[in-house]
Amino acid sequence: MNKIEIPELFKEFEDRILKTIKISNEITYKREETLPWESKLGGMPYIENTQQYPKDKDGVPYFFLAQINFEEIHGIKDFPSEGILQFYVKRDDVYGLYEEDGFVVRYIEKVNKCYENLVKDVPVIKEDEEFYPPYEYEGKMIFTVRSMPVSAHDNSFNKVFEGIKFTEVQEKESYEVFDGYGSRVGGYPGFTQGDPRNDKKYDTLLLQLDMDDECGIMFGDSGVANFFIASEDLKKCDFSKVYYTWDCC
Template sequence: MIKYEIPELLKEHENLIRGTFRYSNEIRFKREETKPWESKLGGCPYLKEIKDYPTDETGKPMLFLAQINLADLESLVELPEKGLLQFYVANEDLFGLDDPILVKYIESFEENEEQLVRKHPYENEEYKNNLPFLYSGKMYFKTREMPMSSSVELFHETFANRLSEVEYEKLSEDCYSSESRIGGYPYFIQHDYIGFDDDDFLLLQLDIDEECGIMFGDSGNCVFSIPKEALKNKDFSQVVYDWQCC
């Protein structure tokens, strides 16, 4: 567990800051082969048959960004305890920014490679060129305790009138929530256009990464957010997706 230590300058506001704490699972990537049901960036998703692979309204295969095996995660009580989450966006050079996305929840799955699709059925050169990363890889997780991100609008509403200018600047610097993660708070490079608040859950953030060459546009990242009530009901049609760059 990575913990956040309240700086001496902010000790007076410790209760206020701790009241915003959330757990996140930080993601580290390694360029390794993965089994069909493992947590991964790119590669081949868990598929029983090729016909199960998602396509858009025109029949074009969507871009498979990531898969999360929920059993790998810790301290994220909002999520189902088991199953797979798969993240797909439109197959075009804007990474599906203005198109419908798909977050697919597979509650039960089998761990028998012989019965599953083991090679991505649509991964040609055009497909690869539209991906926001260079290499697929396996995900590893570490739990973090984090205060509210200074890039969400709610941060200003929560702290601006309760901290001095110096204190506010210090907390803003500390609450820089980049890096890839599940849970916790998102990092918006430009602005919090989706209005992430207390009732939302960060389903996935993919940020710049050298190991797998993740890059959305010019030094950008992406965010998948869902209302907690929709997550409780396993209604992943309510997921909001955004990516931003410099």
């Protein structure tokens, strides 16, 4: 795990900053065909023969975005120690962002690593001119545990530094020092247009997908996608109420 080094420019706020530290699992990708139960971007999701592939209210299969195998995640408070969490989005030009049924998060508590019990293919969908996948290639997720301070993009940033007036240099450098960009599970988010969470209960970052060259991730124009959950729901492994958003330049 990385050691937090407070830059000299912000050393006077060290106590405040250290109190915000959260553990994240930073994601890098290896472009390759993945196993059904691995943490991944795209590819074939883990679906047992007894399960149905998720569909929207019109009966159109969702687009499989990613899945996390919690056995591969380490150090994040309240996260399950096993099971798979899957993320699906609607097949439209904004990936279901404004639709009531725009996305699905599915939790599979027990994982059976036996090919014979699994669905082998996703539903075939004819080409849709309005839908462009937000990534080009399937990829295996590789996790690195990181301690990170509050990001400048998070709504809580202003509260942490309440009553503090940054110098012009500090203001400029804060977005570099307190950077929230990158793909991760847990920790703090990054946004291109600001934190849209009006409901403070969605305090835990389940998954952030940022631009990536290895798998060609791109939401809109240099966008970032986020999924959040309330910590109380996470403790109960209740993934029925998740906040989903993405924004771009």
